[in-house]
Amino acid sequence: MNYPQIPKSWNIESKPHKFCPGCGHGIALKALGMVIDELGIQDKTVFGVDIGCSLLAWDFFNVDTIQTHHGRTTPVITGIKRANPELITIAYMGDGGGYAIGSQHLVNAAARNEKITVILINNTNYGMTGGQMAPTTLPGQKTETTPYGRDVGETGYPTLGPEMVAAIAREGAYVARGTVANLRQLKGFIKKAIENQMAGNGFSFVEVLSGCPTNWRTNAKETWDFIENTMTQYFKVGELKVPGKGE
Amino acid sequence: MANKPITGEQRVFMTGNEVIAYAAVMAEADIMYGYPITPQNEIMHYWTRLAPKYGKKFLQTEDELSAGFTTIGGVLAGRKAFTATAGPGNTLMQEPMSMAEMMRIPTLLIVQQRGGPSTATVIYSQQEVTMTTYGGNGEGFRIVYSTASHQDLYDYVIKGFNTAWKYRFPTFILGDGYQAKMREACVMYDPAERGIELVKPTPYMGAPGTPGVDRKPSHMRNTYNTEEELYEVVMNLAKAYEAIIPEVVEFEELNAFEADTVIIAHGVVSRAAKGAVKELLAEGEKKVGYFRPITLRPLAVNELREIAQRAKKLIIAESSYGQLLKQIKEAIYGTDVEIHTILKPGVGITQEEIVAKYHEVK
Ligand SMILES: Cc1ncc(C[n+]2csc(CCOP(=O)(O)OP(=O)(O)O)c2C)c(N)n1
Ligand code: SF4
Numbered sequence: 001m002n003y004p005q006i007p008k009s010w011n012i013e014s015k016p017h018k019f020c021p022g023c024g025h026g027i028a029l030k031a032l033g034m035v036i037d038e039l040g041i042q043d044k045t046v047f048g049v050d051i052g053c054s055l056l057a058w059d060f061f062n063v064d065t066i067q068t069h070h071g072r073t074t075p076v077i078t079g080i081k082r083a084n085p086e087l088i089t090i091a092y093m094g095d096g097g098g099y100a101i102g103s104q105h106l107v108n109a110a111a112r113n114e115k116i117t118v119i120l121i122n123n124t125n126y127g128m129t130g131g132q133m134a135p136t137t138l139p140g141q142k143t144e145t146t147p148y149g150r151d152v153g154e155t156g157y158p159t160l161g162p163e164m165v166a167a168i169a170r171e172g173a174y175v176a177r178g179t180v181a182n183l184r185q186l187k188g189f190i191k192k193a194i195e196n197q198m199a200g201n202g203f204s205f206v207e208v209l210s211g212c213p214t215n216w217r218t219n220a221k222e223t224w225d226f227i228e229n230t231m232t233q234y235f236k237v238g239e240l241k242v243p244g245k246g247e
Numbered sequence: 248m249a250n251k252p253i254t255g256e257q258r259v260f261m262t263g264n265e266v267i268a269y270a271a272v273m274a275e276a277d278i279m280y281g282y283p284i285t286p287q288n289e290i291m292h293y294w295t296r297l298a299p300k301y302g303k304k305f306l307q308t309e310d311e312l313s314a315g316f317t318t319i320g321g322v323l324a325g326r327k328a329f330t331a332t333a334g335p336g337n338t339l340m341q342e343p344m345s346m347a348e349m350m351r352i353p354t355l356l357i358v359q360q361r362g363g364p365s366t367a368t369v370i371y372s373q374q375e376v377t378m379t380t381y382g383g384n385g386e387g388f389r390i391v392y393s394t395a396s397h398q399d400l401y402d403y404v405i406k407g408f409n410t411a412w413k414y415r416f417p418t419f420i421l422g423d424g425y426q427a428k429m430r431e432a433c434v435m436y437d438p439a440e441r442g443i444e445l446v447k448p449t450p451y452m453g454a455p456g457t458p459g460v461d462r463k464p465s466h467m468r469n470t471y472n473t474e475e476e477l478y479e480v481v482m483n484l485a486k487a488y489e490a491i492i493p494e495v496v497e498f499e500e501l502n503a504f505e506a507d508t509v510i511i512a513h514g515v516v517s518r519a520a521k522g523a524v525k526e527l528l529a530e531g532e533k534k535v536g537y538f539r540p541i542t543l544r545p546l547a548v549n550e551l552r553e554i555a556q557r558a559k560k561l562i563i564a565e566s567s568y569g570q571l572l573k574q575i576k577e578a579i580y581g582t583d584v585e586i587h588t589i590l591k592p593g594v595g596i597t598q599e600e601i602v603a604k605y606h607e608v609k
Pocket of ligand 2: 023024053213
């Protein structure tokens with residue numbers, strides 16, 4: 001039997017990692033680690049993490065990493081890429097970081113077609129601060145700030161991030177939504193997103209459907225059921241924009 | 248591609264914003280990230296005109312949060328990056344500058360103060376002193392130069408990059424709307440020809456080699472898990488900052504250590520103060536002096552205390568409701584010198600007003 005390997009680009013010293021058991025972040029970072037290995041870019045990758053549970057990845061890889069402010073990972077990574085276009089720059093954040101506090105940065109980076117890669121973890125809540133409503137919280141979903149379930153009449157509908165980015169970003173952008181429930185596919189999306197940056201085409205964006213069992217208060221079975229069956233009804237998995245494939 | 252816009256010395260008659268753009272090119276800045284706000288816009292206008300001729304870059308960001316954080320990104324990538332702002336833009340800049348303080352990132356931010364609070368006027372004030380010196384959610388480990396003239400703008404922009412890169416604390420050039428917009432003469436020069444060595448930037452991210460294989464990865468963070476861990480980090484920052492204070496502190500004075508009455512002002516107001524003291528000395532008033540802190544952070548605390556212990560009266564003049572005053576009171580705490588003030592938030596102060604105040608309190 002072929003056991004899954006630990007990616008070469010992982011920093012063994014910081015393992016076991018600091019995410020809660022069953023968290024989706026670890027799986028997404030595994031996909032990313034595998035892509036860094038396959039593309040052989042460990043020497044020129046700069047990884048930026050946000051505040052939110054993504055910050056726990058500040059020493060996750062043997063890759064230069066900058067952990068910045070909540071919502072500001074996109075501009076920091078943009079600044080690095082603009083100053084040194086040789087580097088492969090990846091911004092990694094949560095749905096709060098990308099769609100709430102940092103949304104104007106995401107929108108404008110997409111509009112400018114910044115040649116960076118953004119990977120955004122959608123776990124339908126604010127993980128780190130203890131499970132409050134996120135822009136991605138599903139209608140009726142209970143969180144600490146929507147204890148009776150999200151009322152869309154009051155707080156609107158969940159943000160469809162990739163759909164929004166695909167509508168803003170122009171030719172050369174790559175946009176996809178993957179899920180930690182399909183690692184092989186997710187890895188493929190992340191790989192294409194980084195290759196797209198390496199080709200100098202334009203903005204690349206991957207949203208990752210992910211679990212937060214701690215705040216969802218779900219066991220393993222319910223966690224996976226929510227990711228695979230509930231989230232995917234609202235958030236459609238697949239590629240939304242691929243360079244060369246037209247609008 | 249031409250390599251520099253100034254060779255030898257050139258006497259020019261320009262606006263302050265234009266002078267800043269030239270100074271940044273001559274300081275070998277690589278990239279400016281910026282967001283428009285009056286009265287600093289022309290820094291970007293002139294920079295974007297000069298940039299392509301000298302292999303420099305520019306990005307107009309979506310707001311000042313982004314301009315501050317992209318500037319940090321540029322510095323992390325090993326470039327001399329800078330930005331400029333004013334007023335409410337300065338408010339937004341405090342978030343990235345806090346990160347620069349925590350991570351010892353050599354940012355250079357040029358502030359052209361306008362009226363406040365909030366949007367207020369686009370013209371002039373000295374109301375961004377407190378925010379620029381202590382505005383982050385930290386301890387204010389930063390260096391703030393308050394300029395008074397176009398010559399200062401040229402000199403201190405060049406110096407500011409060196410200070411930032413040498414000491415690795417966020418560095419600010421605190422100008423104002425008058426300096427930004429008015430024209431006056433100054434001498435621009437090639438720093439190399441004056442023996443000024445420009446500190447070379449080095450990358451925090453993306454240095455040669457493979458992290459974890461033939462060099463250590465650069466893992467930077469501003470989030471800490473325990474009280475003790477953070478305490479140690481901040482105490483190390485404090486220690487490093489305290490150590491550089493004697494090298495960094497700057498001031499200008501005239502008769503200040505001999506006088507009974509010392510007029511204290513910074514920035515453009517210091518010109519009126521200095522003029523007033525010269526006028527009074529010429530009139531035969533022997534016991535008047537002038538003191539201008541050039542660095543508002545760190546402040547020349549030792550000199551101010553010495554003056555306060557000797558003199559009988561201080562007159563503090565500023566175009567704010569006492570932001571410099573607050574710092575000076577703290578610096579001279581425990582002395583019993585009498586303090587008089589001219590506080591005019593958002594309004595300029597003339598030499599005549601200062602002379603009149605001197606006679607009034609004498
Ligand atoms: C300016 C600012 N506002 C608020 C916070 C508090 N905060 C920390 S993490 C977080 C939410 C993180 O949620 P998300 O981005 O969805 O990431 P997750 O933790 O779910 O992975 C918030 C609001 C902060 N650190 N900074
Ligand atoms: S709180 Fe949620 S997102 Fe954060 S580490 Fe735990 S499971 Fe993961």
